[in-house]
Amino acid sequence: MADSRTPISHSQRATLRRYYQTATPKPTQSELRAWFQSRFGYNISQSIVSRSLSNSFAYLDVSNASDSEFRTRNCQWPWLETLLTDWLQEVEAGSCKVTNKTIGQKAKKLWVQSDESQGLATPKFSHGWVIKFRRRYEMRLQSLLKQDHTILTPNHSSVGSSASPSYGSSASIANQALISFWPQREASTATSLANNASLDTETNALATPTISSDHFIHLVQHNSYRGLMSNKDLIFASSLILKASPLTAPIKQFATKICGGLTVIHPLDGLPIPDSLYPTELQINCAHTGIINMFPFPKFRDNLIEKGVNFVPEEMCRDLFGDIFPDYVTPTPDAHECTLQMRDVLAALPSLEENDSGTDDSEDQDDYTAGRKCMINWGDPWNVESWEVTPGFVKRWSWALEGCDDLIQASNKWRASRNERLITTMARYAEAHLNPNGPGDARPTAIQIIKDEGVQGKLAGKVVVVTGTSAGIGIEIARAMSLTGAKLLLTARDLKKAKTALDGILAPGQVELVKMDNNSLSSVRAAAEEILQKSNNQVNILINNAGIMALPKLSLTEDGFEKQFGVDHLSHFLLFQLLKPALLANASPEFSSRVVSVSSSAHHVASINESGNYNFEKTEYNDWVAYGQAKTANIYMANEIERRYGSQGLHATSVHPGIAASTGLMQHVDPAVVAEMSKDEGLYKKMKTAEQGAATTVWAAIGKEWENKGGEYLAECAKTTRGNDNHEIAGVGYAGHAYDPEAEARLWKDSLVMVGLTDDQ
Known part of the structure; x- marks a missing residue:
């Protein structure tokens, strides 16, 4: 019989969680341990039971929360922002300059004139409120004009284009250059990696790079970070992202965080947001870590929320962003609001001593990206077809990719263009079938x-x-x-x-x-x-x-x-x-x-x-x-x-x-x-x-x-x-x-x- 300290697999955790959620009355931890032993043949400790069920307890149901609970002090009155946005667009269209003070005065005037404000005290539209509004306004314009790009361009002359080879094409990408993303408003400070000839990636029909694979993976990780942060900005401009408990306490300085604490997201009516980023029912109603909102793959997001037993977002960040991850998640002044400190997380991350390049040695390295545990962004970061997952990422996060056919198809489009082997996700029950142990084992009935x-x-x-x-x-x-x-x-x-x-x-x-x-x-x-x-x-x-x-x-x-x-x-x-x-x-x-x-x-x-x-x-x-x-x-x-x-x-x-x-x-x-x-x-x-x-x-x-x-x-x-x-x-x-x-x-x-x-x- 296995020792109680024996780790359990993801499928076993999921089975334990399903049993707990469906059992009536709810079993105690001792009863759960006894059930697990009868099902899988060995004991587990109480701590393993607690960790396996942690997300069952943490994902709060907020489906009954009223709309007013979401419209908190720092992000309220979306109707007012809509009116103010329309006015500001008209003024700027006439080439008139507008100061923050003028915006505040106009906001106050619109408030007084509105029916919604009747019976309420007139708020003070402070400089801070105006700054937040203006940031949202600017990013909404950028979204409408599609001015933000994260691109691995097919050639230098078409920077900004997300054109891609047709699926199954065997054509080579002759001069594939990596260009780092940065929002247009900060273009003056952006570093264009394409300007550095040593960082260019040229790919022939056999997908052989002219730079080292270690160098390439760092560029990919940097680009993925910029792309996901771009998506976060789009979401921030059109949604409210709030702490799950209490609902009335907004997350401060969310833009500076990657993982943060548990959140819910509430889309604001009438504001532009790409369909791929529009919140799902689970995102709206179940508490989840903030980084989940940034992926432009709805099914992937739902899987992370629904099936993420013991999901540690920092581990996925390490795979996606590599060694740059710690630099970007330095605790902010309000870090006490996070349920987990970054310095604690990093100490517990899996050791990479066996392979520091972000690769998985168990994968075939003949294909250039085969063992890489990452995502690659080749175009507009809100477009599913602009993303590629590598076989190494598929292997590690297979449970999160279940049902994400659109992402797998997009990945295979890019791989086919490089004449690389196509990939498939591990099916839902794949893990249960990996090591069969005879009739009555963990394989499904x-x-x-x-x-x-x-x-x-x-x-x-x-x-x-x-x-x-x-x-x-x-x-x-x-x-x-x-x-x-x-x-x-x-x-x-x-x-x-x-x-x-x-x-x-x-x-x-x-x-x-x-x-x-x-x-x-x-x-x-x-x-x-x-x-x-x-x-x-x-x-x-x-x-x-x-x-x-x-x-x-x-x-x-x-x-x-x-x-x-x-x-x-x-x-x-x-x-x-x-x-x-x-x-x-x-x-x-x-x-x-x-x-x-x-x-x-x-x-x-x-x-x-x-x-x-x-x-x-x-x-x-x-x-x-x-x-x-x-x-x-x-x-x-x-x-x-x-x-x-x-x-x-x-x-x-x-x-x-x-x-x-x-x-x-x-x-x-x-x-x-x-x-x-x-x-x-x-x-x-x-x-x-x-x-x-x-x-x-x-x-x-x-x-x-x-x-x-x-x-x-x-x-x-x-x-x-x-x-x-x-x-x-x-x-x-x-x-x-x-x-x-x-x-x-x-x-x-x-x-x-x-x-x-x-x-x-």
């Missing part, structure tokens, strides 16, 4: 997916069809989907066996069984007719789960097809064709129809046979080749559905559920082979329970990630990449033949003939 996606009871009025629900992962798919509130129609060959297996979730009119034998196409037709009758011609989600594996001898279905090909593919192909009108008719922009095709990593073993040899008429039968053909057919069917009907709101994905123990799927496998597999410790650790094996299928069926898109092969609750084609059935990547439009179209047409249908597109 189907029910956990339902809870994490927040769809409990949310699919009432929808109809879900699942095949093969009398054994294995089909039972767990049905059990999890029953929590959504959708009407379930579950097919099984043996209804008595299915009733026993599904005891507890069956309910007349809500969760019902339909007899279907995938070995017989006539049985499939009868089942489709019953499904449409029971659902009143409504189907929203179809999960093709039924299957058999590795029959030792060539066997045929009732209709004369090789049994694995017939049961695993043709029966589902026919069922889809018969339910297709209902799937298309019930698709909508708000809720697209979905088909999930349960495949397997065993598709690596074989592609589909040539036409006329699907039943091994021309070649010798092999049990695993036949199974590989059937599983490849599952992928091809999903891909072709997406190609043909995706534009009509009907989408399809294929999934690898993993190796689930005790599901009955291996009943035909040679017992000697099964015995050898059970002795393989590495293979055992990859095995899952049936509950875990159903997770990816359920994720594909209801996950927000797959709304209005498909055509992908999924595994471990994530989109996969190309595998190594070594026929390793325990792998998760897809085979080289998994995406083949020509073969997919051929199989589709041949399958129509085999099931007795015509192609109606």
Whole structure:
């Protein structure tokens, strides 16, 4: 058993936090420790529990705060500032000079004339108030005129342009120069790094820099700081940024701080702010550290607030700004208002002795930016497309990048222009799958997916069809989907066996069984007719789960097809064709129809046979080749559905559920082979329970990630990449033949003939 001082992973912290937030009544720390031990197999200390839940306690809910509570003494009367701004613009347009005293006098006059001031004492519009107003006014003009730039320009002659190569372009950036940002109002004191020839970065087609990598990373860090500070200025000009507790105490001199204490942000009506920086509901209603507001990626900001268990903003600042970070966060005169002093934070920062250049040695250094844990700003800092995250940053902050597809796409645009390898984020459950420890470990279950996606009871009025629900992962798919509130129609060959297996979730009119034998196409037709009758011609989600594996001898279905090909593919192909009108008719922009095709990593073993040899008429039968053909057919069917009907709101994905123990799927496998597999410790650790094996299928069926898109092969609750084609059935990547439009179209047409249908597109 692990020692109580053993550190816990981010996913474990998140799981602990979710349990605490959903448990009723709230568990004590001792109860939380006991629950953690039962879930993960080792003890943790009370201090770890406290730190893991700290953000649960710190993120105050201020959603009920009145508007007046936000309009505090130092930043009040936005209506007055709007009137004063209009007047000042008119005066300056006439080339008239305006003093601060004149502005104060005009503000007082507008106040007296306004209806809003009736019954209130006339305030003293002090010199300090005017200075703050004028600063806001100047920055609003800069925002409107887009005069602020943070640029890594494609060439010197186009300084100020944020033009970029098209996505996927292999063109080189011939003369890429780094230009440091500084607001226009301080242009006289700005240092243009482009003027220093030693700091220019020239990149050829192989992205080889002419300066040292250490030098380059410092320039990138400096530029990122200037860009984020630019965004902060834009926010400061159009929003109120206030302490969360008490709400009426504004943060003083916020412009001089990076991290500060917990804050909330309140946008002011009628003032310009880029859409990318406009506060989200979480920013408005939940206390968070100030630096979060500066990132022009709404989903990234929400992740930092919502999922940031023990998030230490100073650590991210060190990655983004490197060694310049301490110089810019010297405590200000009001530093006592911060909950954490900078001098305390820096002492506790992770040691960089192993690598002082801001890189991650675990990443491949062949690509120029591969191990850099930073962001790079190539254009207007409020524009998502002007930013790039490096693989090192993705690795360290993967949880914060979940769902940030726009940022990843922008990053890959810049990387493609340098011919560098494209990057992907770690999926939500990636950490749980990194070090599997056998059935029942930390990998998610189907029910956990339902809870994490927040769809409990949310699919009432929808109809879900699942095949093969009398054994294995089909039972767990049905059990999890029953929590959504959708009407379930579950097919099984043996209804008595299915009733026993599904005891507890069956309910007349809500969760019902339909007899279907995938070995017989006539049985499939009868089942489709019953499904449409029971659902009143409504189907929203179809999960093709039924299957058999590795029959030792060539066997045929009732209709004369090789049994694995017939049961695993043709029966589902026919069922889809018969339910297709209902799937298309019930698709909508708000809720697209979905088909999930349960495949397997065993598709690596074989592609589909040539036409006329699907039943091994021309070649010798092999049990695993036949199974590989059937599983490849599952992928091809999903891909072709997406190609043909995706534009009509009907989408399809294929999934690898993993190796689930005790599901009955291996009943035909040679017992000697099964015995050898059970002795393989590495293979055992990859095995899952049936509950875990159903997770990816359920994720594909209801996950927000797959709304209005498909055509992908999924595994471990994530989109996969190309595998190594070594026929390793325990792998998760897809085979080289998994995406083949020509073969997919051929199989589709041949399958129509085999099931007795015509192609109606």
